[in-house]
Amino acid sequence: MAFEIGETAVKRHRHIGLTDQDVMNIYENMLLARVLDERMWLLNRAGKLPFVVSGQGQEGAQAAAAYALDKQRDVILPYYRDLAMVLAFGETPLDILLANFGRANDLSSGGRQMPGHFSARRHRIFSQSSPVTTQLPHAAGIALAARMRGEDLVTYVSFGEGSSNQGDFHEACNFAGVHKLPVIFFCENNHYAISVPLHKQIGSKYVADRAAGYGFPGIVVDGNDVLSVYAHMKDAVERALRGEGPTLIEALTYRLHPHSSDDDDRSYRSKEEVEAARARDALVTFRRYMIDEGVLTEQEEKDLRNRLTQDVDRAIEEAERSPLPAPESALNHVYADGK
């Protein structure tokens, strides 16, 4: 796992400009998302959360992408599996849980938005919606707005490969390409649009192949290879800030859970296939890399997991204790004047 440079073996992450602390930060982000995601799935199975949608298996790609962005400068339009991404941008497990429990003090919407539909104005996370891909044209508009105001920032928008087949994907990429907008289109290709496998979704080998038609680079990267994702994202960020326009990055990854808590994936994929994907899971492979490279010990990893689990458990207790919105508040916020 190390590059040979001259006579000295340089750790792969250092080769791309990341310190040991950097990779620790990325791993902690991935692990927190995984622990929280696992807990929410259990809360659903225990009948406490009516609906959850999981990002398990995609945390490595998300955390790596997030690490290449500037949380004070850039804006993100995530999609519903981007738990690690929104945690990286400042949301806490409590923020996520208050939204999932639909509590009045949920910062994203006051408990009125669908679970998993992340948004947090103060963390520069825009509001998303259930019909997929609608956030892509918004990203083009947001990037154009930033340019008009003379702000040098990157607009990051993510989506699944299923979403890449909607018309809005084309319309947004096309506009961003025409105006060379600083947008990063980040496709988390987890190989299934609910039940429909990749080969029945797209006629080409890769979603990224389409970028050529819009006049900007399309890059395919192993989404379980955290360091590769980071390196390509960093290039895309620099390209955007240099004024050279959008990049489409397709991170090949896998969804370890069913589409949502209401889906049963046994009808469309084999247990063996999922087990094979678990062996390639970035939580497993990146952990192994960190331990092999001496960045992390088994014991430190165990301690970290325990600490994050305790944090999440405390957040669950607090979220459950929080009040529900008043029923009459369902009539608010239709129009500016409250009507």
Added chain:
Amino acid sequence: MAVMTMIQAITQALDLELARDEKVLLFGEDVGQSGGVFRATDGLQKKYGDQRVFDTPLAESGIAGLATGLGLQGFRPIAEIQFFGFVFEAMDEIAGQAARMRYRSGGRYTCPVVYRAPFGGGVKTPELHADSLEGILMQTPGLKVVIPSNPYDAKGLLISAIRDNDPVFFLEHMKLYRSFKQEVPEEAYTIPLGKANVVREGKDVTIVTYGAMVNTAVQAAETWAKTRGITAEVIDLRTISPIDIETIASSVKKTHRAVVLQEAQRTSGVAAEIVAQINEQAMFYLEAPILRITAPDTVFPYAQIEDEWLPTQTRVIEGLEKVLSM
């Protein structure tokens, strides 16, 4: 005071608001270099530059979604949908996204976008160019829908729409663009959204209508007054969402009879909603059932037949006679 057509009044409203507020942007298909297929944006790109007034690719959903993104960032985008019938391509971005942004974020995000679109029958542009789809928009909470009937109203309502903090759909009837002129002040002025206008006073029956049908209603009322000596009150809704039921109900309480006139097809829609609201607010003042005068429930037909398909002055007079006889 200048005398101008509705299209000139619309251009002037856009011009004044672009000058007043640098957050106002104008874009769509052919709105920049060419000045719009109806010349509504003529000269504005030259005056305000291609950063603020610009042509987009031919992609309605992309246009509407772009407007949402710009609106979220504090701009006041005016997005043109080249013909209202093409709005189906953009409905999710309008009704599913922009109109819900305030609600779904609990007021944290807002989207002050104006969508402009020409529409309406009577100018021999069938297929989806002529459709009156406002009933669909009316059933979209979070969206306001404005339909002016004359140049003066068009200017004041459009300025109000641009300054409004919610998404507003502004519908411009093609038949009204150049069919008559009116005195319109040169300076900016506003007409409040959600307030109807009593354009003709009368005491025997109330006609509730909007858009191009306002002229049809007024002509019918004048003919009727001359031939029969009976007076009809004509209410121009100006805004179909929200509906000004107070003005309608107080008129019906006075006249005790009502006809609702719309160019759109019959089922559901604006006329049906007004009938329901009158029944809720003024049922016991009525001396006759409320009558709807509408187009039939077909797709907008071919050009040769549209003058018969659309409600005519004759049909309005027949309707007035009918409610009076009951």
